[in-house]
Amino acid sequence: MSPRKPSAHELTQEMIVEVAHKQFTEKDFQQVSMRSIAKELGCSHGAIYYHFKNKAELFYVIIGAYFTQLNKILDDTVNGTEDYETKLYNVFVGFMKFGLNHQSQYELMFMVRDVEIDGLSQEAANLSYEKFAQSLQALATNKLLVSDIHSVFIALHGFVSHYRHYVKDYEEAREAVNVHAKFLVKALT
Template sequence: MSPRKPTSQELTKEMIINEARTQFVEKDFHQVSMRSIARQLGCSHGALYYHFQNKAELFYAVIKEYFQNLNKLMEEFVDGPGEPQAKLQSIFLRFIEFGLNNQSQYELMFMMRNNEVDGLSQEAANLCYQKFSQSVQSLSDKQLKISEIYSAFISLHGFVSHYRGYVANFEEAKDVAHLHVIFIAKALSQPS
């Protein structure tokens, strides 16, 4: 039996999440196991269960952090200086930028379907969409229909989905992203 690790090397939630994040980005969800994460951390897989009930809960902890980062980007523009229309376009552009600069993470957040994690990941996605919806409505000069906001979201998601894998990052699609964002913002400002 190996001696217990010193306190400075105790297994933490952050250590587990960091390793899980790396593995989920590099491999398919099904190829990652609690054992493979534990192996990389140099601990028993049972030690992981002290912090997380199962792989789905660990996956949720990873993507929840991604959604928090995306929400923070939106908040910065809503609360920042500038005209509402320019801020709205900035939010749309940051959404695309986030998606294209974090393609693997974006796929985990919005595109992966798995019965084991759908319930948990859908919760985080819904909270992100609510944040997006509130931000868009607060910057609009008219009362938008839910369907209009959803259409804007789907249009942005479609853009990221289309360019994901074809460009290495946002910079490679920057010009066309600007045009797309202007188009969406203009459509939202038209009378219903």
């Protein structure tokens, strides 16, 4: 006798998100389907549609949580009690630390491109970038140009992109992270 499949009412969004996240980090966006998620959960794909209207919405829920986590790091740093230069340094370290400790999530946030999800994921990325830009502007001792902020973001993104898959986590790149963060602080001050 096979186990009973959960109905749409027993299936929770958290259960779906957990399995979907696993599949999105193991495969490309296009290789994941509502049916493959349902199969792993042992339910019908219709049960998943009860909670999410489509795969793009499900993906957005997953990356939205990561952007919230990254934005919290920025808020906590900006609202800290350290001096401005230390806060600026901590923003840079926090960004790189997040990216290196959450490599698969970082890839989903900033590197997955697909017509089906670009609108939603780009919206979350843009809001997070705005938070980043506002954080830098609030911490800078002089007015930063838009190009300065963009260059710093690209430098941080490039750092994380370069080290992802070469290091297991932040600890393995700690020294390089510190050197890069100090370099960026020096460039802005």
